[in-house]
Amino acid sequence: MNPLPMLRNQRDWQSLAYLVAQPSLMYWQWRHGWQPLLFGLSLLLAIGISIIHHNHAHLPLWRGRRANRATDLWITLLQGHPTCVFHPAHNRNHHRHRHGPSDCSRTWRFGDHNHLLGWLLHPLLAVVAVYPLVWQWLRSLRRRAPRVWRWYLLQYLAWLGSWCLLLAMDPGKALLLVIVPQLFGLHWLLGANYLQHAHADDRGHLAYARNFEGASNLIWFNIGLHTAHHEHARAHWSHLPALHARYRAAIPARLLEPGLSGYITRVFLLAPWVPRLRSHSLRGHRPDRNLSSPYMDRKDC
Known part of the structure; x- marks a missing residue:
């Protein structure tokens, strides 16, 4: 019997543990001083919070509306940004267009590359590209759904107010x-x-995303199993390994990585000095029928 009947999936005890552990570490260090090991753990948990933010936007943690709204605010405070932006920037944009020409956050919009500088700069470029969608969506909500708009405004006020305090x-x-x-x-x-997407091919069937199959999935909620997530955006993260096994044979071998740390070491750190380790774009292949996509003819974002 689930001890929390409102929790959508019992595996989300892990999510709740992260949501409690992160502010606890911050509070302890605030009271007792900075500790390098605890600070390092806080950085790892910060990644976990961002993934919980992502998962909660696709499938809310709770079955009740009030609990989900409270979680929205709690994640907003821990993440340092309102949870509401995920819907226009991610669900309505990235998942709808799957890294294609209409995806405002597609990696190849800023150059079809895959290297350390590209990864470091991508978040800054993506924010500039995506936030007009967020503002447009919020303006439309203010006209057609003012109560929802006020709820999202509260998230912005909670975030900025917490920083000011x-x-x-x-x-x-x-x-x-x-x-x-x-x-x-x-x-x-x-x-x-x-x-997950640099040097992948949005035109190919199941060739639009890279997958990481290593131990990082244990601590970061199977976030590496990205193709299965795209194909089943509302599936709970605990179901992704089984879904990934279903698609694995059809995913291009170059988009299957045994682990995240090994990939970063090889592609970002060693490849600049060892040419044979460098990543090459799958989009550079000549398109054919097998690489056709309904997104190819859409107007660019």
Whole structure:
């Protein structure tokens, strides 16, 4: 019997643990001073919070509306950005267009490359490209759904208000212990798009995303199994390994990686010095019938 009947999936005890552990680490260091090991753990948890943010936007943690709204606000405070932006920027954009020409956050919009500088800069470029969609969506909500707009405005006020309060209490602690981990998590949240799609091919069947099959999935909610997630966006993250096994044989071998750390080491750190390790774009292949896509003829974002 599920001890929390409102929780959608019992595996989300892991999500709840992260949502409690992260502010606990911040509070402890605020009271007792910066600790390098705890700060490192806080950075790892910040990545986890960003993934929980992503998962909650696709499939809310709870079955009840009030619990989900409370979680929206809690993630907003921990993430350092409103949860509401995921719908226009990610669900309505990235998942709808699957890294194709109409996807405003597609990696090849900024150059069809796959290297360390591209990954570091992608979150900044993606924000500039995607946020006009967010503002347009919020403006439309203000006209047609003012109650929803006010709810999203509350998220912005909660985020900015929390930063102002913490900075007023102690600017140094606020920046180091709260805002830096939040920005680190946000960078990984946006940079994951680069890891998962750079040099993939939006025109090919199941060739639009890279998959990471290593141990990072255990601590980061199977986020590496990206093709299965795209094909089943509303599936709970605990179901992704079984779904990934269903699609694995049809995914191009170059888009199957045994682990995240090995991939980053090989492609971002070693490849500049060892040419044979460099990534090559699947989009560079000559398109044919097997690489056709309904997204190819859409107007560019």
